[in-house]
Amino acid sequence: MATDIEMGQDGFFMQVYQVVRQIPEGRVCTYGAIAKYLGAPQSARMVGWAMNASHQMPDVPAHRVVNRQGLLTGQHHFPGHGLMQKMLEAEGIRVCDNKVQNMAEIMWDPQSA
DNA sequence: ATTCTGACGTGGG
DNA sequence: CCCCACGCCAGAA
Numbered sequence: 001m002a003t004d005i006e007m008g009q010d011g012f013f014m015q016v017y018q019v020v021r022q023i024p025e026g027r028v029c030t031y032g033a034i035a036k037y038l039g040a041p042q043s044a045r046m047v048g049w050a051m052n053a054s055h056q057m058p059d060v061p062a063h064r065v066v067n068r069q070g071l072l073t074g075q076h077h078f079p080g081h082g083l084m085q086k087m088l089e090a091e092g093i094r095v096c097d098n099k100v101q102n103m104a105e106i107m108w109d110p111q112s113a
Numbered sequence: 114a115t116t117c118t119g120a121c122g123t124g125g126g
Numbered sequence: 127c128c129c130c131a132c133g134c135c136a137g138a139a
Contacts, residue, residue: 012135013136030121030122031120031121031122032121032122032123035121035122035134036122040134040135041122041123042121042122042123042132042133042134043121043122043133043134043135044121044122044123044134045119045120045121045122045133045134045135045136046121046134046135046136047120047121048119048120048121049119049120049121049135049136049137050120050136051120052119052120052136052137053136054120062120065120066120067120067121067122068121068122068123072120073120073121074120075120076120077120078120
C-alpha cells in the first residue's frame with residue numbers, strides 16, 4: 001500500500017539508501033557515483049533528494065555522501081553546525097573548509113564494491 | 114493544474 | 127576564472 005513507504009527495490013530512493021548504507025566507514029561517496037551506479041548519471045539531483053528523505057531511514061550515513069567536488073553540500077541540512085564535518089573527521093576523513101581533502105583516496109565507488 | 118526550487122553533474126560560452 | 131542552460135524526478139507553494 002502506498003500509505004507508507006512502499007518503495008522496495010523498485011524505488012529509486014531505496015536503491016540509493018542501500019548503496020549509501022554500504023559505504024564503509026572512513027570513506028565517502030558522491031551523488032553522481034551513486035546515480036551512475038543506478039543507471040541514472042543525469043539524476044544525481046534525485047540522489048540528493050532521496051537523501052533528504054533518508055532521515056527516515058536507519059543506517060543511512062548521509063554525512064558520507066558528498067558532491068563531486070568533495071564539498072559537504074548537505075552540511076546545512078544537518079542538525080547543529082559543522083556536525084557533518086565532525087562526523088567525517090571522526091572517521092579519519094580529512095576535511096578542510098567544508099571540503100574533503102583526500103577525497104580521491106577515500107572515494108568509495110559502489111561499482112568497485 | 115502550474116511554477117519553482119532543490120544535499121548534482123555535465124557541457125557550453 | 128565566471129556565468130548560464132539542460133536533464134532528471136519529487137515535493138512544496
